[in-house]
Amino acid sequence: MSRCLIVYSGRGRLAAAVATYLQEKGVPVVGAVDRSTANRAALESLGIPVFSLEPTAEEWAGLCLDQQVALIALAGFLRPVPPDIVARYKGRIVNSHPALLPAFGGKGMYGRHVHEAVVREGAIESGFTVHEVTEAYDEGPVVYQLRLPIEGLSISEVEAFVQAVERELYPAIVWRLWVERVERRVF
Known part of the structure; x- marks a missing residue:
């Protein structure tokens, strides 16, 4: 039986949102974390097995x-x-990035660092981008992008806004990709 692997490094809130949505749609899910500080319980509490993953190709392939x-x-x-x-x-x-790529992507652009850069730049929009993962970090083809108005918002407000929308929409995007690219069904 084919599965969707959800890989995360931190608290696992987005991972849990994706896992919950996929489980509701009948998609088998497995999780992986790359560090001991990651919140394994985010998925384990949903009955999903979570594996520790070293950054080697052999470990991933296995x-x-x-x-x-x-x-x-x-x-x-x-x-x-x-x-x-x-x-x-x-x-x-696929990866969900908490900004509008190609701006605010690449090395060091993750989590709150992204939102700080967006606000510091004086951007009036932010959002999130779902892209295919390629060897070039944060440069894969865009699958989905949503722009959000952020003018006048603080860093914390931008971060909370983007995260809330990302947790709401990314799960459905992953499910649609599962349907199109794994099950090969057409909407």
Whole structure:
């Protein structure tokens, strides 16, 4: 049975939102974290197995093979995906980035750092971008992008706004990609 692998590094709120949505749609899910500080309970509390994942291609390949992974959704994952895995899962690895790419992407642009940069730049819009993962960090083809008005908002307000919308919409986007790219159904 094919599964969706949700990979995350932090608290797991976005990962839990994706997992909950996919489970409701009948999609089998497995989770992976890359550090001991990640909140494993975010998915384990949903009855989803969560594995520790080292950043090697061999570790990724083994987990993906053992768990019959067909789609990978990054949800707050802070490391690059090994090139062998990117090649093997071309078009079937997606990431949600908390800003409007190509602006505010790349090294160091994650979490609150992104929102600080957006506000410091004086941007009147922010949002989030779902993109295919490629070997070039945060530069893969855009799958979905939503612009949000942020003029006059503080860093904390921008962060909360973007995160709330991202948690609401990213799960449905991952599910649609599952349907289109794994099940090969057309809407």
